[in-house]
Amino acid sequence: MPPKEDLLRKMIPGTSLWSKLRRWFLGIRIASRKHPYTQYFLKSTQAIDYEINQHFKFYPNMIHPFSTFRIFWESAMTLFIIMTLIVTPVFLTFYFDEPEKWYLFNLAIDSVFICDIVIWFFTGYYDYRTQLIILNPKIVASKYLRGAFVINVLPVLPLEFFFVLFKSMWYLAALNLLKILWMQTVIKYSRGLYYVYEINFHLYKIAEISVIIIVCVQWAACLEYYLPLAVAKMVGQNDASWILSSYMEKKKTKFAIYLSCVSRAVIALTTSTHYLDVRTPEDIIYNMILSILGLLGFIYMLTQLSQLMATIQSTRKRHLRLIEELEQYMNYKELSYSLRRRLLSYYDYRNKKGFERNKIIINHVSPYLQKKLLLHNYSRLLNDVDLFKNLPEIVMAQFIGAVHSQIFMSNDVLVKAGARGDALYFIAYGTMVVYNSAEKEICHLEDGAYFGELALLMEDERWIASVIAAENCEVHILSRVDFQNALMSYPNLLTYLQNVMLERLEQTPLLEKIRESDSLMTMTGNVNISSIKIKKKD
Template sequence: MDLMAFVPYSMTAPTVQHEPRVEHVCEVSPKEDPLTRTIPGSSAWSRIRRWFLGTRITSRLHPFTRWCLKSTRAIDYEISHHLKSHPYMIHPFSSFRIFWESVMTLFIIAVLLITPVFLTFYFDECAKWYMYNHAIDAMLICDIIIRFFTGHYDSRTQLVILDPRVVASKYLRDFFIVDALSVLPLEFIVVLTDSMWYLTSLNLLKILRIRTVIVYSRKLYHVYRINFHLYKIAEMGIIIVVSVHWAACIEYYLPLVVDKIAGQKDPSWIRSPYMEKRETKYKIYLTCINRAIIALIGAAQYLDVSAPEDIIYNLILSIFGFLGFVYLLARILQLMTTFHSTNKRHLKLIQQLQQYMTYKELPHSLQRRLLSYYNYRNKKGFERDKIIINHVSPYLREKLLLHSYLRLLNNVRLFGHLPQLVVTQLISSVCSEIFMPNDALVRAGTRGDALYFIASGTVAVYNNVGKEIYHMEDGAYFGELALVIEDEHWIASVIAIENCEIYILSRSDFQHALAPYPDLLAHLQNVALARLEQTPLLKKDHEPDALPSFENVNISSIKAKKRNGMARLDE
């Protein structure tokens, strides 16, 4: 549930005085467009090719993009990897997939409604609908071909698979046969040999495409942000309508097939005096719907059921109707339970937030910011992770924390000089914080007292005169010197550009863990100073020209402070 829906945006909302904060207006030169680099040129053909390629790569607006890739840097890497390795593949989070899945969902629903009508009410007039059927098959074949060129997201490895061989292998193992059965090109044989009329019955296999509707609609539910309960009701409604429609058409189609094979000898209901009065196809269809529903609910038929095919088919419909009723009842109960529990949990949170915001008389802009924070926090599952970690055994807690902060341990060079016992103690002291766009992580001139590691997101770095220097993204960190040297001040301000998850380790926790090892602390100070002499603070390897001035870091004074501190320890 989106909490933002509960606080409407108002351009005329009253404002109150609050602490000013830095609004990020990007001054860094934009990155080179990867599409222009891949397809250079300014001709109309080049622009068309770039547009078409742009529809096949990762869309930044796709909801799964932010959910699975998490940050701008991860998205940029995914686009670069796609263009370099498999430019002819279609990304599963692309705008093309949104368009294609939307079109195919509506198209297949229409096919599932039209196909049984053609088969039943144009049983002896196949030539009238052959061309329509060929057009339908052509679209379904296009869908199969596109599936071979569309990557997929592997939730186990959390990677997008674009290798055509892996994609094709997975599709062939999964649902290729099911999809291919619905487009067998046997109509050409029917046209050539009139005696093989029964091959048209294979079009009934198009009902297997109901699986495609369900799969595509579940993706579109996230794309278009449809209410979960409305989506489930619509999904069940489509399945019920399609099922009853097919049951009604087959109710009339089955006796026609028997007549074609055995001749008009058995007492089928379609030759009853009642049906002789039903002259139009529309009236016949209404009767079929009526018979199908009666059979599905297990009631008594008002027309004779004496032919063997009628008895068998109505028995099958009764069994499926009972099983379908049980399944539908279970889904409704599950939906009501989910609705109740979800509403109860979110309603409690919304009430608390509304009471707090009303009591504090917060402006609308701040209310929306607060709700955005809770949306992001709920999506990341912070409360769930905290509950799990706090309730497992100490051994499991240590393993979970080491796994959670693995990138922090691998990227920060200072930790490579620490024994495992100290690392384990430090990891338990790391806290994870969320910073919203334009939140300040640190400000120039303030005292540095922690190490900051960017788990996901992008931050902007400003020098001491307020000029934006560069961006830092996933896996970057700063504040290493603040862990081992006291009374140092930040030489730059760092502002969040997007939603960021930041790991923070304070100097007090770091030095408390190292208190039993005074020689180790002195060694780490030497390591940090040596690295500082080689690399300015907050340096970016691939942008050496956009660095803070070295004059802002007085290494000689730091070394003097360190010597004085060591002298006091000796005394």
Template sequence: MLTGHRCTLRHHSATHLPPVLPGTSRWVKLWRYIRTLMLVDQSHPETKNYLKSYAQICNENKRQVTGCPYVIHPFSRFRKRWDLVVFVALTMHLLILVFDFTFLIFKSVDSYKTAIVFDLFLCGILVVEIGLKFITGFVVEGTNEIVLEPNRIALNYLKCCKMIYDLVAALPFILALDYFDRSFYTYDTNGYLLFMIFLYAVNIFRFYDIFRYFQILPRSFRVSEKKMLIMKVVMNTFYVLHWSACLRYILPQLAIVVEPNPEDIFSLGNSLFKTDNFSVGHFLVDVYWRHYRNEDVINYPVSEQRTIINPPTFKQYLSFYYYFRPVDQRKYDHSFVIMKLDTLRKDSSILDNYLASMMATIKLSLHTGRDDCAGLHLVNNMLTTFILIGGWIWFTYIMLIMIRTIISAEISQTRFEEFINEIKAFVFNTRLSDLLKWKMLRHFTVRFRKSYFNEHAIMEMMSDNLRRNIRLEICQNLLKNVELFHDLPLALMEDIVDYLQYEIYLENDVIIEAGTRGEALYMIASGSAAVYSRGGTELGHLIDGAHFGEISLLRKDQRRTATIIALEDCEVYKLSHDHFQNLIQPHSPLLLKMHKLAEEKTTNEQKNRDKLSEEEVYDNFLQ
């Protein structure tokens, strides 16, 4: 964080972990390295949003090391890398799971053994993630509190069945593939059908979890929120289409076996379960059984006679279908049978079948047609209706997102970009140097943090009481550190806050210089600064909450005894001598007490100038 500064002082480790001493064993070094991975990482994209300065990061690490040493910080280096691993594992698991249950039963048994092993590996990663969530801190929405206490972490994860929801995603459902494969080829597809609907119901909305893990990657590369929103829509759309396309392919095939004569559902006939009727579903299953399972009667036994047609060609299959299926009943499944038999004739690959189903799903989602190729049976009608309604809802959502992105999303960021463009136009017309241009742009970036706001207009819309309370809450921790203000009444403190001036000093900016006259008190809200003597010796560092120049509030002619240079972008509040004197004049007893305190500190510095300890240097260097 302190880039460009080469510190010459001894300083404590930012991790607050014990140092590595000579002779330390490799296991101790390894354990120390693991613990550093669990602490706050400055490069984590969320760190700056919650911990603004180096000092806050150090304090957070100290809190974790001393109080919760075995907890993983949500902004740690390990969590950043592990989230990417979980993103890949969760995405591949959810995409492969439905894909395998949809297409692999139409391939040889050997083709899905590798898929089972790979998916089990992915499930193992997800199970590890469930365990890690019990020892990973979290941020409380609304308050931005970072929770590291193990008991609160566990309670937060267990409430609302979060763990059960994650556990369902990590279950190795792929192990049931062989069971449902046997069920399909023995005409028992009821359980298979219900299982696929169950998978869809519990996993279709998991795109929220996928993107939550993914967003760490674009934020690490400082991708804008607008681009992240576009990526979110694209990823979520593909995820939903993928699941819908797989279900559109497999559900009609399973349903046609469950409903051998779909026309009876509409005609309310009583021949649905007659064994002498020709079953299109069983006919197709027998064709697949011969083509993909090599007429294996041992592993796929059935109680009825299978349909075996010789020679097993497209023409013979079609002739058999036309012979046993009456003309007036073909309208229910003719297109579906032709499509499936043609797939066998072409020996279409899994990719070809998947892409064809995807295109049909997109067509339905865009309301450009109705899908009758899978027959008119009940399940297909329900599936088609669901895709139509779901497609309408989803693409309406996409349109709303696009409108929101264009018109109202990121208004403050857009206004900031417009403001920056004005700065660039100003620099161009005034022909300022590149260095000044960079400083101006950096100054306003630090001031607004890429989100423009009109502070004056916001504060003007508030009541005086609310405005004072806000300013006092912003600066009260800074004012408490100033010794001169310890006994001041609250009303006077509120008056002082009204006169504080907010200033920004960029890295390497000189805040004050030795030998100049002191005219103000400075309080560092965030950032770090280095203290140098007149001879250029580095004396120490000032961090968040530090102040200097309090004696200047009482003595305007006091000379500065040190130089202060910003080590990073610093946010500073300044109180001038004139403003303070105007406020304190009516309180003569307080003013007299302050002068007495200042005299004692000044006299003490003059008597012991050459004997000051490091702590006293910090207390007296700018009086």
């Protein structure tokens, strides 16, 4: 595939400053190769290239959910929403009768939120059900309208304008209280950024809990003062209200009043005894609600902290145990520095891909569920390999448990020219390079490529080319012994499959490629690697 810059120039030609800015803006809207979600969901270079091409071809005006733009926007919006959630209740409460002093500022905040809403209509999403990235604008808009649109748009309706013109419509400003609903957006964005920036899990959880506590206390404190003011507007002033007490009359500044409100809210949330009387109906009901919420919040925080501490201990122990075992092994074997680094990188990659977790789950479920999980995990292998299309399901169910996955790091040799073939190799994720015996590069093998069909059927097969990993790869492997054990009850089927494979052998393009590039090689027909399914290099 041509480099990304060439695609950008093809979409937006020209050398002017405006053309360069448009190319830059388009470049940050496509899938970022460095985005963790891109690497996790798209897996390989081939899949990423395909995704970028599809984006350019069909939806150039859309924003990819794994783009650089989304990283920047979600980072900025996370900080902006937290700031908004802190200042909004202050404006509503302490400038209750002075909307003109904060109206323009609030309008600027709403404008940013409206920009976020508009951007959501142009941002694709990953569909976990179909495992596809959806960029179709109609589908994207439909999903957003049926989802968080109403919750997001209600707090930003510019109804304060009427409040500024007509004091009698003061209650319209109360719609700003709905901005607390944007807290869910903060949590959603922050959890995505946790993976993007690879933040330490424990630091992230501490920060998340801290932000939730600060925002909740802030809103509880401001509502302590806002609620009596709102009730006074509706039914008249109650002299028994705590905001008219002699204690509060001594508070001459808004900051002093604010501190009293914080103190009162914390007392209610912790179900402590108030030093100011709670006598009015609205005050009694509100502080009762705060006490209940405070108790539930305390239980939630205690649970979160307990889980966090348990995770810290288990993660630390598991990590230290693994590192200790690796260090002991590497010291005992007196491995070189480069080999030590490679071994540590291998275990880090294996841990991120969840190989051990997958094995534990499969080994602990019932046989029926185990079979279903294996068929799902290796569905691409079963559907893509031509040989398996001739097999009944009962046969595939017998050998699927013998398929295993291996990780090959960059420059690892998968097979070597001249070695005897004894297995089928299916590249699940990653890119492999094929070299002939003269060490000349022939082609690249990417996601879905496979070779070794003949090795499953014939024992005298030898590789006529070497296959080496170009990047970290995951490969599904099925040995000849396991495959033929599954066919023992079907001897006629084995003979039939051998005849089918031999008929297809001469039609394989890679075989011709190798012959052209290495005239000295003796072709005997035992060319297992000739059955590779490839995407030729341009």
